[in-house]
Amino acid sequence: VSLSFLLVSQNHSLLSRAYDRIQTYTGVVLENIADAIIVSDSSGVISVFNRAAERIFGKTGHEAVGSSVDEFGPSMRKVLDDAFSGETSHQISEIAVALPESGDRLLSVHASRFAGTEAGDDSVVAVIRDVTEAKLMEENIKRTEQLTAMGKLASAVAHEVRNPLNAISMIAQRLGREFVPQEEEEQYHELTSMVKSESARLNGIIEQFL
Secondary structure, three states: OHHHHHHHHHHHHHHHHHHHHHHHHHHHHHHHOOOEEEEEEOOOEEEEEOHHHHHHHOOOHHHHOOOEHHHHOHHHHHHHHHHHHOOOOEEEEEEEEEEOOOEEEEEEEEEEEEOOOOOOOOEEEEEEEEOHHHHHHHHHHHHHHHHHHHHHHHHHHHHHHHHHHHHHHHHHHHHHHHOOOOOOHHHHHHHHHHHHHHHHHHHHHHHHHO
16 A cells, blocks of 8 residues: 555656646747737636737736736627637637727737636637738738839830820921922921920820830
8 A cells, every 4th residue: 555655646746747847838838939829718818828919919917817808809809709609619810909009900810719627618729910010011012013013004005105106206307398388388387397396295294204
C-alpha cells in the first residue's frame, strides 16, 4: 500500500509539473502571438485577453478579463454568438468597430467554438487581426490600377485624334499655299487659315491633356 501510494504521489507530481509546463508554454505563446486572442463563454464574459488584443482594443488584460465582449461593440458580440449557435463551429468575418483610441478599424475575426469539460461549459476563441491598413492599401492599389488603365486609354484616344488632326492641318496649309480660287479669294484664305488655327488650338488642348 505504501509503495502504491508513493508511486501514485510520484505520478501525480510528474503530471502536475508537466501540466504547469504546458500552462506556462501556452501562456507564453498566447502573449507573444501576433494575432489578438479573445476567449469568452456563452454569456460573452472574457476569460483570455492576450497582449495583441491589448494593442488593438486599447485595454489591458486585467481590465478585459471578467468583462463582457459587449464593450467592443455589437458586431463583435454577433460574431461570437454566431460561432456558438451557428451550424458550423467556426465563423470568419470582417467587422468594423469604433475604438476609443484608434478610431474606426476593420477587423478580421476567426471565431471557433470548443467544448469545455462540463455540459454548458463551451467557449469561443476569437483570433483577431487588424486589416485596416491592408484594406486601404488594397483599395489604393486597385485605384492606381484603374487610373493607370484610364490614363492608357486616354493617351491612346488622344493620339488617335491627333493623327487625323495633323492631316487636316497639313491639307489646310497646302490648300492655302498651292491653290488659288477663281473667286472670293480672300474668304477662301480666311477659311483655310481658320482651319489651320483651329487645328493648332485642338493640338494644344491634346498636349495639355496628355
